Amino acid sequence: MNMIQAINSAMDVMMERDPTVVVMGEDVGFFGGVFRATAGLQAKYGKNRVFDTPITECGIIGVAVGMGAYGLRPVPEIQFADYIYPALDQLVSEAARLRYRSAGEFIAPMTVRSPFGGGIFGGQTHSQSPEGIFTHCSGIKTVIPSTPYDAKGLLIAAIEDNDPTLFFEPKRIYNGPFDGHYDTPATSWAGHADAQVPTGYYRIPLGKARIARAGDALTVLCYGTMVHVVENVVATLGIDAEIVDLRSLVPLDIDTIEASVKKTGRCLIVHEATRTSGFGAELLAQVQERCFYHLEAPIERVTGFDTPYPHSLEWAYFPGPVRIREAINKIMKD
Amino acid sequence: MSDPTGSGGIEGQPGRNLPPLRLHVPEPPARPGESADFTHFDIPAADAAPRPDEAAQPDAMRDMAYGLIRVLDEDGAAVGAWNPKLPPETLLRMLRTMALTRAFDARMFRAQRQGKTSFYMKSTGEEAVSIGAALALSRDDMCFPSYRQQGILLARDWPLVDMMNQIYSNKGDRLKGRQLPIMYSARDAGFFSISGNLTTQYPQAVGWAMASAARGDTRIAATWCGEGSTAEGDFHSACTFASVYRAPVIMNVVNNQWAISSFSGFAGAESTTFAARAVGYGIAGLRVDGNDILAVYAATRWAADRARSNAGPTLIEHFTYRVEGHSTSDDPTAYRSAEESSLWPLGDPIARLKAHCIGLGIWDEDRHAAMDKELAELVRDAAREAEKNGILGHGLHHPMESMFEDVFEEMPRHLKEQQQQMLDEWKAAGL
Numbered sequence: 001m002n003m004i005q006a007i008n009s010a011m012d013v014m015m016e017r018d019p020t021v022v023v024m025g026e027d028v029g030f031f032g033g034v035f036r037a038t039a040g041l042q043a044k045y046g047k048n049r050v051f052d053t054p055i056t057e058c059g060i061i062g063v064a065v066g067m068g069a070y071g072l073r074p075v076p077e078i079q080f081a082d083y084i085y086p087a088l089d090q091l092v093s094e095a096a097r098l099r100y101r102s103a104g105e106f107i108a109p110m111t112v113r114s115p116f117g118g119g120i121f122g123g124q125t126h127s128q129s130p131e132g133i134f135t136h137c138s139g140i141k142t143v144i145p146s147t148p149y150d151a152k153g154l155l156i157a158a159i160e161d162n163d164p165t166l167f168f169e170p171k172r173i174y175n176g177p178f179d180g181h182y183d184t185p186a187t188s189w190a191g192h193a194d195a196q197v198p199t200g201y202y203r204i205p206l207g208k209a210r211i212a213r214a215g216d217a218l219t220v221l222c223y224g225t226m227v228h229v230v231e232n233v234v235a236t237l238g239i240d241a242e243i244v245d246l247r248s249l250v251p252l253d254i255d256t257i258e259a260s261v262k263k264t265g266r267c268l269i270v271h272e273a274t275r276t277s278g279f280g281a282e283l284l285a286q287v288q289e290r291c292f293y294h295l296e297a298p299i300e301r302v303t304g305f306d307t308p309y310p311h312s313l314e315w316a317y318f319p320g321p322v323r324i325r326e327a328i329n330k331i332m333k334d
Numbered sequence: 335m336s337d338p339t340g341s342g343g344i345e346g347q348p349g350r351n352l353p354p355l356r357l358h359v360p361e362p363p364a365r366p367g368e369s370a371d372f373t374h375f376d377i378p379a380a381d382a383a384p385r386p387d388e389a390a391q392p393d394a395m396r397d398m399a400y401g402l403i404r405v406l407d408e409d410g411a412a413v414g415a416w417n418p419k420l421p422p423e424t425l426l427r428m429l430r431t432m433a434l435t436r437a438f439d440a441r442m443f444r445a446q447r448q449g450k451t452s453f454y455m456k457s458t459g460e461e462a463v464s465i466g467a468a469l470a471l472s473r474d475d476m477c478f479p480s481y482r483q484q485g486i487l488l489a490r491d492w493p494l495v496d497m498m499n500q501i502y503s504n505k506g507d508r509l510k511g512r513q514l515p516i517m518y519s520a521r522d523a524g525f526f527s528i529s530g531n532l533t534t535q536y537p538q539a540v541g542w543a544m545a546s547a548a549r550g551d552t553r554i555a556a557t558w559c560g561e562g563s564t565a566e567g568d569f570h571s572a573c574t575f576a577s578v579y580r581a582p583v584i585m586n587v588v589n590n591q592w593a594i595s596s597f598s599g600f601a602g603a604e605s606t607t608f609a610a611r612a613v614g615y616g617i618a619g620l621r622v623d624g625n626d627i628l629a630v631y632a633a634t635r636w637a638a639d640r641a642r643s644n645a646g647p648t649l650i651e652h653f654t655y656r657v658e659g660h661s662t663s664d665d666p667t668a669y670r671s672a673e674e675s676s677l678w679p680l681g682d683p684i685a686r687l688k689a690h691c692i693g694l695g696i697w698d699e700d701r702h703a704a705m706d707k708e709l710a711e712l713v714r715d716a717a718r719e720a721e722k723n724g725i726l727g728h729g730l731h732h733p734m735e736s737m738f739e740d741v742f743e744e745m746p747r748h749l750k751e752q753q754q755q756m757l758d759e760w761k762a763a764g765l
Contacts (some may be wrong), residue, residue: 048548054578058539059571066541066555069526072548074541086567093531094538102519102527102738103361103509107743139741162743207746251746325695 001197002189003174006035006148007113008193010155013201015045018073021159023050025060025077025113035077035115035174055215057083060114061090065098068108068164081116081168082128091203096117096139111158115171117225118143119178119318120164124189127309129273134166135282135289140164142249143206146173146227147194151249154203161206170224172277178225179232180203180320207251211260215242218331221283222270223247226319231307233324239332249279255282258290265296266331297334300327346427362601364671368612372679380407381414383394388636389645392618393711399609402653405628410689416632424695428469428627429691430705432461432684435485437709438494441717442501446515446662450725451501453515457482459625459657459675462683464488464558466630471556471638472540476546478526478539479558479692481516482588490523503731506723510732532563536572536585543583543641544575553643556634558724561608562593562601569611573649577615578750582641585649587611587622590656595669607650617647624654625680627687653680734760 001009002221015021023038029052033038042050053060057078064074078084078312084091084093095108118127134142143158143165145151146271158165172178176188212227217240218228227245234241242260261267267287269280280301287299304318310317363372383403386395405417414420420428439456446454446601464485468477477486486498499506501515511521519527529535539557546553559569564587576583587608591598601608612619618640622633629654636646655678659666677705691697724730738745738753745753 022545025578053573054574056567056574058567058572059540059575060569062534062537062568063541063544063575065542066538067545068541069538070476070542070545070549072545089531090534090537090568094529094534098527099508099743101513101517101529102521103512104526104740105508105521141742251742252748252749 001148001152001195002036002176003145003151003169004037006040006152006197007037007155007197008041009197010152010159012039012044013042014159015041015049016154016184019299020071020073021049021075021332022067022072023075023077024053024064026053026055026079028052028077033077036129036169036246037113039066041230055083055331056084057087058090060146061087061095064112065094065108066092067105068095068110068295069098073159074110074114074179076110078112078114080126081114081130082105082125084114084130088133091134091140091164092137096137099163107162108163108164110232111155111161111165111167113155113167115174116168117170117312119172119182119225120154121311121314123311124309125168127314129168129271129304131166131249134280135279136190136277141206141251142226143247144166144168144170144249145247146170146190146212146224146245146305149194150204150210153199153202154206154247156205157200157206163208171226173228177228180229180318181232182320183314191314198269204247206248207253209247209253209256210245211256212245213241213243215240216264217241218266218328219264220268220270221246221257223249224272226270227273229320230324233328236321237325237328239328240292241328254286254290257287261291262285265272265294266273267291267299268327268331269299270300270303270324272319274306275301276306278303297331299325300331360597360604361414362599362670364674366667368671370671370673372677373607375583375678375679378402378404380404384412385415385631385636386389388640389643392612392616394644395618396613399613399621400607402621402623403629404623404626405632406626410686410693412628412690416629418628418632418635420628420631422694424469425687425691425694428465428631429684429697430709431469431485431489431686432627432687433705434490434709435461435465435653436684437706437713438484438488438497441710442498443662445501447715450721451503451515452726453662454501455516455661456658457484459678459682460588460590460654461485462627462630462687463586463624463654465654466627467556467586467634470631470634474524474552475523475553475638476539476542476544476555476573478535478555479528480558480560480588481528481530482519482537482560483558484516485523487518487520487523490525492520492523492525495720496715497721498633498717502720502723502725504607504720504724504726505730505732506720507732510736529578532540533559533568536560536568538584539573539743540572540575540581540583543574543581544579545580547579552642554582554584554638556586556588559589561587561589561591561598562596564608564611565601573611573615573617577646580644580646581645581649583648584641585635587649587651588654589651590654590655592660592666592670594660594664595666597670604711607651609649612649617649619649619651620657621651621653624652624681625683625686627683628690644645653725657679681717691727
């Protein structure tokens with residue numbers, strides 16, 4: 001399966017297993033979603049469980065909070081992560097804090113799916129990576145898959161989870177892995193080992209990182225699309241790097257990170273989101289706190305720049321092979 | 335000097351031959367030291383409002399959004415099509431619950447002034463809005479209130495001591511001292527956890543109602559917000575959702591004229607009514623005398639019947655007055671005429687129902703005075719009971735490590751670490 005099919009399969013499996021799971025969002029019903037992620041679900045489960053919504057992200061998430069309080073398990077889609085901001089209040093002030101403020105009397109189980117990230121010439125309104133805004137807020141989980149197999153297992157775990165979870169989907173790799181070379185033909189997931197997705201139920205626990213590549217020379221912390229870009233650069237350089245695919249930012253698998261950096265003594269952090277106060281800053285701080293005496297070189301970050309996401313200059317902005325290679329060379333030369 | 339407008343419209347410079355534009359900034363009718371004047375209020379006769387069929391189409395009853403549903407007339411008689419014709423025991427229960435709410439407010443306001451807690455909000459003058467509605471709903475209907483609907487809990491016989499424990503944030507507080515005083519949560523009373531973020535509960539109530547409908551349940555939802563926060567986007571998102579899915583929900587706007595120091599004009603009251611917001615969404619809109627508990631009851635009952643018969647949502651504007659400050663942190667004498675509350679043309683909800691009951695011969699002044707005394711003692715005793723569990727800032731709170739509980743269902747690694755670090759630091763400091 002490609003990542004879209006895997007995500008669709010996860011919702012299908014969960015709707016089959018749990019009658020309280022409902023899917024809602026703009027264009028998700030009859031049409032099956034602008035990326036086709038919800039294709040076929042309304043026909044199979046009916047309009048009471050899969051329905052289109054008005055174009056109000058604040059309303060979509062507010063309604064999902066109420067549905068969760070009632071006892072349903074909503075899976076709302078925000079069509080693009082760039083449009084999640086109107087829902088910020090309902091997410092961080094309401095969904096994320098309902099369990100805490102009511103001491104467990106009311107909960108807001110929900111999994112908010114949203115395509116995020118760039119590399120598709122989407123301009124400043126279809127390219128952003130807002131995950132760091134949410135990791136800064138208490139009470140909400142943030143999950144980001146990098147393969148079809150992970151997307152399905154993580155999404156099932158997120159839907160089953162009783163805490164509100166943001167499930168950011170790296171849309172650049174919906175249809176195939178992306179090595180960072182935008183000027184070469186797109187690849188497909190067909191034949192890829194991580195695209196062997198079982199049709200039935202399985203789950204990948206939230207908060208467990210994946211070692212995408214084992215190595216001894218350098219630790220690279222990344223997630224989503226960047227896992228594939230980093231894999232390609234590492235293969236090109238022929239360097240024995242350990243690539244840690246975080247999978248979930250909150251909760252964070254700090255044990256795997258710590259063990260890897262203590263083993264390699266070097267650490268590179270890569271994400272597409274802007275640099276200042278990005279999640280990479282948190283990763284850098286935690287690695288410094290835990291691994292300072294094991295470090296052989298300063299920790300480096302390759303990130304999006306602190307500018308709005310540009311359109312024509314997308315590939316200068318994108319943390320692509322050139323920028324990652326330069327950072328690795330810098331870390332390795334000491 | 336540059337002309338950014340390109341129109342030559344800068345003062346002191348020759349411009350086009352057009353009148354200058356002017357910005358309108360609303361100003362309330364009276365400020366401190368000035369006389370209040372409510373003569374511009376159009377108060378229709380108590381029996382003037384027609385009562386449409388509960389299943390009528392919204393476009394057939396638009397006038398309801400501009401009128402005023404009333405039942406109690408100036409002489410205290412119940413009149414007109416909206417008279418719910420309630421039995422004496424219900425009338426006296428209404429009276430007692432409103433008086434209890436006022437006594438509770440008085441006691442807790444004083445507790446805040448005595449330093450026993452940080453904050454309180456009275457509902458003086460607005461008791462009919464929440465109590466009339468609560469008594470018209472089924473007890474298992476779900477309420478998504480704002481912060482001035484404590485009357486719902488009292489109408490549903492919620493224990494006073496439990497509410498006071500929350501206000502004192504003490505060791506008996508079921509919410510573990512996490513919420514600002516009065517931000518109750520009472521699942522067993524069908525009372526949703528109160529947020530401080532304005533009108534976030536509106537789409538949540540609609541979502542709850544949609545879920546109830548999708549599951550073929552029979553319960554409906556009701557929600558409340560102030561007129562000021564109808565300006566929030568959540569209000570409009572909720573109205574759109576409620577309209578689109580014909581959600582079984584009652585959306586109450588408590589128009590108490592003031593949002594802290596901003597009069598209702600800053601939410602649009604100079605241009606239209608709040609009930610009229612319903613018109614644009616194609617949902618039923620009712621405008622009700624919020625100081626007339628029989629009118630509130632009747633309108634809520636109408637809206638509940640409508641919702642239960644799948645005829646859709648109702649928006650109800652309760653026209654009332656916030657007699658006291660916004661909260662214990664507010665001083666209304668600084669921004670509004672002191673005369674306003676005494677001159678409020680729709681009177682006081684308790685006094686009006688009391689007069690009605692006396693007129694019916696089921697009540698009298700002596701019994702009322704005795705009831706007030708009894709209720710004052712009741713809340714006094716409850717407060718003493720609650721104070722045994724501690725008052726704010728006096729040590730009898732939940733244990734420190736509880737701060738980290740309930741952020742997530744299971745405490746993740748990073749919170750366990752932070753919890754341990756906090757405990758270690760306090761231990762090292764010998765505390």
